[in-house]
Amino acid sequence: xxxxxxxxxxxxxxxxxxxxxxxxxxxxxxxxxxxxxxxxxxxxxxxxxxxxxxxxxxxxxxxxxxxxxxxxxxxxxxxxxxxxxxxxxxxxxxxxxxxxxxxxxxxxxxxxxxxxxxxxxxxxxxxxxxxxxxxxxxxxxxxxxxxxxxxxxxxxxxxxxxxxxxxxxxxxxxxxxxxxxxxxxxxxxxxxxxxxxxxxxxxxxxxxxxxxxxxxxxxxxxxxxxxxxxxxxxxxxxxxxxxxxxxxxxxxxxxxxxxxxxxxxxxxxxxxxxxxxxxxxxxxxxxxxxxxxxxxxxxxxxxxxxxxxx
Amino acid sequence: xxxxxxxxxxxxxxxxxxxxxxxxxxxxxxxxxxxxxxxxxxxxxxxxxxxxxxxxxxxxxxxxxxxxxxxxxxxxxxxxxxxxxxxxxxxxxxxxxxxxxxxxxxxxxxxxxxxxxxxxxxxxxxxxxxxxxxxxxxxxxxxxxxxxxxxxxxxxxxxxxxxxxxxxxxxxxxxxxxxxxxxxxxxxxxxxxxxxxxxxxxxxxxxxxxxxxxxxxxxxxxxxxxxxxxxxxxxxxxxxxxxxxxxxxxxxxxxxxxxxxxxxxxxxxxxxxxxxxxxxxxxxxxxxxxxxxxxxxxxxxxxxxxxxxx
Numbered sequence: 211x212x213x214x215x216x217x218x219x220x221x222x223x224x225x226x227x228x229x230x231x232x233x234x235x236x237x238x239x240x241x242x243x244x245x246x247x248x249x250x251x252x253x254x255x256x257x258x259x260x261x262x263x264x265x266x267x268x269x270x271x272x273x274x275x276x277x278x279x280x281x282x283x284x285x286x287x288x289x290x291x292x293x294x295x296x297x298x299x300x301x302x303x304x305x306x307x308x309x310x311x312x313x314x315x316x317x318x319x320x321x322x323x324x325x326x327x328x329x330x331x332x333x334x335x336x337x338x339x340x341x342x343x344x345x346x347x348x349x350x351x352x353x354x355x356x357x358x359x360x361x362x363x364x365x366x367x368x369x370x371x372x373x374x375x376x377x378x379x380x381x382x383x384x385x386x387x388x389x390x391x392x393x394x395x396x397x398x399x400x401x402x403x404x405x406x407x408x409x410x411x412x413x414x415x416x417x418x419x420x421x422x423x424x425x426x427x428x429x430x431x432x433x434x435x436x437x438x439x440x441x442x443x444x445x446x447x448x449x450x451x452x453x454x455x456x457x458x459x460x461x462x463x464x465x466x467x468x469x470x471x472x473x474x475x476x477x478x479x480x481x482x483x484x485x486x487x488x489x490x491x492x493x494x495x496x497x498x499x500x501x502x503x504x505x506x507x508x509x510x511x512x513x514x515x516x517x518x519x520x
Numbered sequence: 521x522x523x524x525x526x527x528x529x530x531x532x533x534x535x536x537x538x539x540x541x542x543x544x545x546x547x548x549x550x551x552x553x554x555x556x557x558x559x560x561x562x563x564x565x566x567x568x569x570x571x572x573x574x575x576x577x578x579x580x581x582x583x584x585x586x587x588x589x590x591x592x593x594x595x596x597x598x599x600x601x602x603x604x605x606x607x608x609x610x611x612x613x614x615x616x617x618x619x620x621x622x623x624x625x626x627x628x629x630x631x632x633x634x635x636x637x638x639x640x641x642x643x644x645x646x647x648x649x650x651x652x653x654x655x656x657x658x659x660x661x662x663x664x665x666x667x668x669x670x671x672x673x674x675x676x677x678x679x680x681x682x683x684x685x686x687x688x689x690x691x692x693x694x695x696x697x698x699x700x701x702x703x704x705x706x707x708x709x710x711x712x713x714x715x716x717x718x719x720x721x722x723x724x725x726x727x728x729x730x731x732x733x734x735x736x737x738x739x740x741x742x743x744x745x746x747x748x749x750x751x752x753x754x755x756x757x758x759x760x761x762x763x764x765x766x767x768x769x770x771x772x773x774x775x776x777x778x779x780x781x782x783x784x785x786x787x788x789x790x791x792x793x794x795x796x797x798x799x800x801x802x803x804x805x806x807x808x809x810x811x812x813x814x815x816x817x818x819x820x821x822x823x824x825x826x827x828x829x830x
Contacts, residue, residue: 231727367734369727375734406716416726417541417679423730424677424685427737 213251215518216323219511220244220305221312221359222385223473226440227419232377233312233355234365235514236385238506239488244311245360247302248276248320250328254298256280261302263313275314276301279321279344286333286340295329306504308393310477315356318344323361323515337361339372349396356473363514367423377423380431384488385479385508386466388457390499392476394450399474402446415442431483435467438481444470451476453498460494469495523561525828526633529821530554530615531622531669532695533783536750537729542687543622543665544675545824546695548816549798554621555670557612558586558630560638564608571612573623585624586611589631589654596643596650605639616814618703620787625666628654633671633825647671649682659706666783673824677733687733690741694798695789695818696771700809702786704760709784712756725752741793745777748791754780761786763808770804779805 225232237243247261257277259267267274276299284294299321305313318341326333333340341357354368366374418437425434448454451471457478458469465487466480480495482488488507496505535542547553557571567587569577577584586609594604609631615623628651636643643650651667664678676684728747735744758764761781767788768779775797776790790805792798798817806815 228730229726230723231730367730369731370724371731375731375738377734403719405719407719407722409713409715409717412717412722412725413540414680415722416538416729419726420538420541420677420729420733421679421681421685423733424687424737427734428685 211328211519213249213520214324214327215247215249216320216327216515217243217247218245218316218319218323218360218515220316221356222387222479223310223312223355224440224443225365226438226444226468226470227422228355228367229440229443230353231355231368232365233359233368234385235359235363235511236387236508237511238508239384241506243511244305244506246304246313246316246320248317248324249300249302250297250324252296252298256298258300259303260300261304263303263306266307267303274301275317275344275348276321278347279318280325282340282344283322283325283333286336287329290332292329292332297325297328306389308395309389310394310471310473310475311389312356312360312473314348315341315345315360319357319360319515323517327517327519338374342372359514361514363512364510365426377426378429379426379510380429380434380483382431382483382485383510384482384485385510386461386482386488386492386495387472387477387479387506387508388492388496388499389477389504390451390453391502392451394475396474399447399450402450403443404446407442411442432467435481435483438468438470440470447471447475451478454478456498457495460497461491464491464494466491521638521829523559523830524634524637525557525559526630526637526825527553527557528555528626528629528633528670528825530626531666532697532789533620533622533665534750534753535675536748536754536778536780537732538665538677539750539753540663541665541678542675543669543678544695545669545673545821546697546818547821548818549694551816553821554615554816556614556623556626556630558627558634559610559612560607560634562606562608566608568610569613570610571614573613573616576617577613584611585627585654585658586631588657589628590635592650592654593632593635593643596646597639600642602639602642607635607638616699618705619699620704620781620783620785621699622666622670622783624658625651625655625670629667629670629825633827637827637829648684652682669824671824673822674820675736687736688739689736689820690739690744690793692741692793692795693820694792694795695820696776696792696798696802696805697782697787697789697816697818698767698802698806698809699787699814700761700763701812702761704785706784709757709760712760713753714756717752721752742777745791745793748778748780750780757781757785761788764788766808767805770807771801774801774804776801776805
């Protein structure tokens, strides 16, 4: 093998109803996929960063998440008595950072998946856990709701026992996704959260999540879409995303079944249960943010990380 | 028709993981079913109360929940342009009140189901809603997590939109249920709840509930049973039930997969995923409460309310 390469897709964390436990891998219906790519070769500098969002990353390459994941991977290999093959990494940074699109998760997953292919797949059973640890280096906690879908694809229910389970998503669903030209660091978005929540609002929240999981298993599209809502976390975070309230109202007016922040924002998403409405919803969702937005009608990416070897 | 009679079973509200949204209808594996029976005839006093727990009810019959449900039923009939047939009711009070076994819900459901049979079944589509309203006359809020399973049977996910959905339960499960000789009024059990809960504990709670709903749909018995737990509500209520901590520890030691309060207590339940362990678990669960407990190994009652006409 001369080259191992892994693509890891963008993802919508939380999906409104599943704060810290639901995540959805996405892919634009048309055009290039959204995600990061990591390529591994035997020779070259330890890390080369390229791509449209390369300039978002710190200048000091030792600070780069991909290199830190390489260290994590090598440590795990060593703990199992293996030695990592020499690796020169290239990160194609396709996702903007602090975007709410699972950018750091995509880098983590692409790096680990590429490195594991490069090393013969010996840590396949540990990639999800390692990805959680990699994400924790950025966000401070091993939430799996972005790395889970970015690695495994689909809509993942990721729980505190370290497992992710794929939930069925109705085939016709489209996710309209808009990334306004803002950055909301995850740490800032965590800082606005209340440390305590009213019990009655928490009850509403878990009733809604339980309804969503149940409706998805039953294949009840409308009932599931109605259960994608968040009256607990979203109100605290919405002020960090100027224009969100107008965008949400416009998307719902245009026929979206649900609309919320993607992860901790600033990206927003709307769910269309009928594909024919998706373009109109996307336009409505994007308009309040003015020029400079990145936007796409997406569907669920069923694959997650995709590895190529040559 | 000379007589209409309805039986409504006991139920476990909350089921640990689904506070205010999960409820499970139960039936002892051996012996008589646990529940209330309401009989309707054309002639006689408005209400006769009999059965082992008749003495638990207020002496003033106009205060009786069953008569108030008859009023609710007649009002709904009148609103639809029908007139209620004259009805003389007999309540066989088979469940102790303030027991955590859905006693008031069983009275409400048995009354409404019997009255609807007596009146030709014209309000069949409204019985769940009316039962919620009947329950609210006692508990102050229209929670469906006892009336839902008592009416419909099975394990019900009851949400704030007024719907209940039956969740699949693994066939081998047994519910060991013990009712200590105490009364915990629902209002008292609500009063000890915190008005605010830590966000991180609420997150754990909804992750667990989502895992339970998912695991039940997949038929994953062990994973589902592990997701029957409550670290949020149970600690606040456990002090109302002296002996609970010892009983829970003993039940888990004896092989129970889960153990918690039934509804707001004082009854307690333990889940056995292997029927062969159920008797030992029941003994362990009952011992710390001393003499005078009511106890049974139960399975899920799949039927809910059962109506007979003669």
